[in-house]
Amino acid sequence: MPRTPRIVVVGGGFVGLTLAQQLERRLRRGEAEVVLVDASPSMTYQPFLAEVAGGRIEARHVAVPLRTTLRGTRVVTGAATTVDRDRRTVQLTLPDGTTMGLDYDELVLAPGSVSRTQPVPGLTEHAVGFTTLADALRLRDAVLTRLALAADTQDAERRRAALTFVVVGGGYTGVEAVAELQDLARSTARRYPGLDVTELRFELVEADAEIMPELPPRLGAYTRARLGDSGITVRLRTQVTSMVEGLVELSDGERFRADTVVWAAGVRGNPLLARIGLPVDPRGRLRTRTTLRVDGAEHVWAAGDGAAVPDLAAARPSDDATPLCGATAQHAVRQAKVLARNLVATLRGGRLADYRHRDAGSVAGLGSHRGVARIYGVPLRGLAAWLLHRVYHLAMMPTWGRKERIALDWMSALLGRRDLTAADLVRGGLTARPESRAQVPA
Ligand SMILES: Cc1cc2nc3c(=O)[nH]c(=O)nc-3n(C[C@H](O)[C@H](O)[C@H](O)COP(=O)(O)OP(=O)(O)OC[C@H]3O[C@@H](n4cnc5c(N)ncnc54)[C@H](O)[C@@H]3O)c2cc1C
Structure with missing residues (x-):
């Protein structure tokens, strides 16, 4: 009997959670197994962090538990450390320090971003x-x-x-x-x-x-x-x-x-992304095509803060370089929806859609x-x-x-x-x- 294809999603933030919810809705029973890996057991709604700091919202209320929210997805709490693209395996470290490998047919990298630091003493x-x-x-x-x-x-x-x-x-x-x-x-x-x-x-x-x-x-x-x-x-x-x-x-x-x-002086792609041997932009984000497939990698996809996605809806600057989508939740959620469609289309041999969203x-x-x-x-x-x-x-x-x-x-x-x-x-x-x-x- 042929093995069920496995989609591994690294990162359960705006992209990962929305993508898994969309795949749960779109995939037929047994069509694919979806595994979501996140270093944390919950997704954090970052736009509310200021109100948590200000004491207007209780901290736990802006965290969405991944396991109980995603009933049709296998959730693994662990940090992805490396990706072996030849063997199609993601290496993880679990909270107790032990490691495990996870094979994939399609891999989505959505580990978000980290603060962009500068060489300021102290x-x-x-x-x-x-x-x-x-x-x-x-x-x-x-x-x-x-x-x-x-x-x-x-x-x-x-x-x-x-x-x-x-x-x-x-x-x-x-x-x-x-x-x-x-x-x-x-x-x-x-x-x-x-x-x-x-x-x-x-x-x-x-x-x-x-x-x-x-x-x-x-x-x-x-x-x-x-x-x-x-x-x-x-x-x-x-x-x-x-x-x-x-x-x-x-x-x-x-x-x-x-x-x-x-320190709130901007973000850059999660350092994991630069370690995979795929093209990254100067901000450490994986370069993707308009379909959200990573440049030069057939079975790897990326979206959200960690992806340099061409912004087809933005006006082109005079130097004719294609603008890239900004690091916002608005793009992350919409990219996740297009990505879900494209993953299903890939499994079914269908056509891929381009990501295009006019900034609201x-x-x-x-x-x-x-x-x-x-x-x-x-x-x-x-x-x-x-x-x-x-x-x-x-x-x-x-x-x-x-x-x-x-x-x-x-x-x-x-x-x-x-x-x-x-x-x-x-x-x-x-x-x-x-x-x-x-x-x-x-
Ligand atoms: C304070 C603040 C306020 C913001 N306000 C707004 C706003 O008002 N409007 C707006 O549009 N955007 C806002 N943003 C930006 C928005 O939150 C991001 O654009 C959005 O979170 C990007 O989604 P993402 O899925 O790419 O990353 P994230 O939502 O950050 O998710 C990444 C996930 O990956 C996990 N992860 C990281 N490394 C690993 C690893 N190695 N292995 C496994 N998992 C890993 C993390 O635990 C995290 O859950 C704000 C950001 C901040 C920090």
């Missing part, structure tokens, strides 16, 4: 990334414990450093993070006798001339103004040049001590009841954008159970019951690495 020792649930919890704890320290210490310099927070990177990740962390710090400071909200120092540092460049200039200016109203200093055309032992030095000559530095725009929350958005070219700001941000992400959040829990968290926060409990994760200082997103064993 970066790996002092900064924390903002890509995982653990990062969000650590930052939330950092705010709460630093405020408590500031309230207790007799040392004025220690107090200033404890109350100083720096976010590096003015994309939507950095903007949402600084807005939520500052909101959390203000709410907390008001409840601590001896602390004054005017002592809080929040700095958003951006190397380019604009924050959130995907927004039209007027909305960018609005965002800067709202952040400024809340007491956040936005520094454009500025780089962090050093942060050794918490002494932050900026390219504009400013120097100050900050206990907490968040972006939405970002700026803390309490304020946001910015551009949807199909229409700019929105303030309460309308904030509501749209919530409605959009709640609709995109996988599973009804998670949607329900998040809606209840929001109601509870609106009634003024934002949780200000520290989980005591950062005693002794912040030591997380910006590359904590994907701890892939060598």
Whole structure:
């Protein structure tokens, strides 16, 4: 009897979860076995990380358990370490350190991205990334414990450093993070006798001339103004040049001590992708064709943050180079749907479809009841954008159970019951690495 073909999917994030759900719907009984491998037992809905850090959403509610959500897929919790393309095998390390090999007929690589670091002295020792649930919890704890320290210490310099927070990177990740962390710090400071909200120092540092460049200039200016109203200093055309032992030095000559530095200065492809011997772009993403098949590899596919996918819907720049899709959940989910169709077509000897999606725009929350958005070219700001941000992400959040829990968290926060409990994760200082997103064993 012929063996059932096996599709192995590495990465159970936006791409992996959507792809597995689509394959469960599209494949006939016995047509193929789908195995989903992820280093973590759950998918994290990253657009809600800022609200987890801000204490508006409970951490577990943004994590979608893979095993119980995917009933027709074999889920393996383990980290993929290498791929042998000649033997069509993926090598995995299981949580207890043991290894196992998994044969495939078709392989999908979707392990996402990691923080793009720079050679800044002190970066790996002092900064924390903002890509995982653990990062969000650590930052939330950092705010709460630093405020408590500031309230207790007799040392004025220690107090200033404890109350100083720096976010590096003015994309939507950095903007949402600084807005939520500052909101959390203000709410907390008001409840601590001896602390004054005017002592809080929040700095958003951006190397380019604009924050959130995907927004039209007027909305960018609005965002800067709202952040400024809340007491956040936005520094454009500025780089962090050093942060050794918490002494932050900026390219504009400013120097100050900050206990907490968040690194949100862009992402690059997961390091696993560069180890497979297939073509990657300068950002470490696998180069794919418009069908999402990896260039030069018949049975290997890629999508999401770890794939350099030609963007057929984007306007071509003057140098005629094909633009590539951005690292967004919007592309990841839609690519996963086309990929599911193409995998089924491959099994059945059908035609492959091209990935083409016109970018719908972006939405970002700026803390309490304020946001910015551009949807199909229409700019929105303030309460309308904030509501749209919530409605959009709640609709995109996988599973009804998670949607329900998040809606209840929001109601509870609106009634003024934002949780200000520290989980005591950062005693002794912040030591997380910006590359904590994907701890892939060598
Ligand atoms: C804070 C934050 C906010 C964001 N907000 C937005 C937003 O508002 N809108 C938007 O469109 N996009 C947003 N994004 C971007 C969006 O989250 C990503 O584009 C999306 O997650 C990409 O999906 P993916 O499936 O490629 O990767 P991921 O969703 O990151 O999934 C990758 C998966 O691979 C697993 N993995 C990694 N290495 C291995 C390995 N070696 N073996 C096995 N498994 C592995 C990981 O555990 C993870 O589950 C945000 C990102 C962040 C960090």
